[in-house]
Amino acid sequence: MNYIRELNAFRDWLMLNPLTTSGVALWYTLMSINNMAGWSEWFAVPNSTLQQLAKLSKQGLADARNELKQKRLIDYKPGNRKQAGSYKMNSLVNRLVNSLDQTLVPMLDKTVDQTVDQMVYQSADQTLEHINKHKHKRNETKQDNIPYAEIVGYLNEKTGSSYKPTTKATQSHIKARWREGFRLDDFKVVIDNMVEKWGNDPKMSQYLRPETLFGTKFESYLNTKRPATVSTTSRLPLVTLTPEQAAEMERIANAQRRA
Numbered sequence: 490m491n492y493i494r495e496l497n498a499f500r501d502w503l504m505l506n507p508l509t510t511s512g513v514a515l516w517y518t519l520m521s522i523n524n525m526a527g528w529s530e531w532f533a534v535p536n537s538t539l540q541q542l543a544k545l546s547k548q549g550l551a552d553a554r555n556e557l558k559q560k561r562l563i564d565y566k567p568g569n570r571k572q573a574g575s576y577k578m579n580s581l582v583n584r585l586v587n588s589l590d591q592t593l594v595p596m597l598d599k600t601v602d603q604t605v606d607q608m609v610y611q612s613a614d615q616t617l618e619h620i621n622k623h624k625h626k627r628n629e630t631k632q633d634n635i636p637y638a639e640i641v642g643y644l645n646e647k648t649g650s651s652y653k654p655t656t657k658a659t660q661s662h663i664k665a666r667w668r669e670g671f672r673l674d675d676f677k678v679v680i681d682n683m684v685e686k687w688g689n690d691p692k693m694s695q696y697l698r699p700e701t702l703f704g705t706k707f708e709s710y711l712n713t714k715r716p717a718t719v720s721t722t723s724r725l726p727l728v729t730l731t732p733e734q735a736a737e738m739e740r741i742a743n744a745q746r747r748a
Contacts, residue, residue: 494582506560520578531577533573562579647680
């Protein structure tokens with residue numbers, strides 16, 4: 490035993506365990522005697538010596554000894570007329586260590602298990618999140634296979650402009666409409682509609698640009714009715730005249746010439 494460690498352990502033990510003054514006095518007395526005896530497992534002490542050192546009566550010694558035995562602080566073997574009783578000090582340091590092993594180890598095991606589980610679940614969640622992000626990004630890439638160059642090239646062709654298909658703002662407008670479900674033919678129709686409507690208007694022709702055509706009014710421009718064109722090659726239907734009608738028309742024409 491380590492004398493100082495046992496004293497400290499007893500002091501700590503007293504904070505949580507009730508013990509009479511007589512019991513405390515007897516424990517300190519026995520511990521001091523055992524220290525002087527060189528820490529024998531069992532050591533004999535006459536009752537008279539204990540009574541004198543611990544300042545206890547005969548009955549007080551008996552009560553204090555029984556209390557220490559019940560608290561498992563000591564073991565006691567009664568003596569006889571020729572032999573004093575023997576005492577064994579039970580180490581509080583060892584008891585506290587065993588108690589900590591029984592209490593803290595399961596708690597630590599549980600804490601470790603919970604920590605490991607949390608780390609595993611967190612790692613699994615992060616892995617799953619990474620997979621989902623990768624899958625979403627891959628789906629986005631497939632969905633975003635947008636013909637920017639063809640759309641902007643068609644606009645440049647119709648307006649004589651030189652917009653770049655790589656401009657982020659232009660791509661952003663086209664991508665927004667593409668995700669709404671509009672496709673290449675829709676973009677061409679919008680361009681055709683608005684070029685025909687604004688192309689000859691100096692004030693409006695400046696709006697034949699990606700941010701306007703491919704903006705939030707895209708669907709409205711898509712449904713703009715283009716003005717009807719009249720074919721210059723159309724002819725009136727032929728009318729067949731009777732001989733009398735032809736003669737009359739010739740007479741009228743001659744009269745107009747003479748006049």
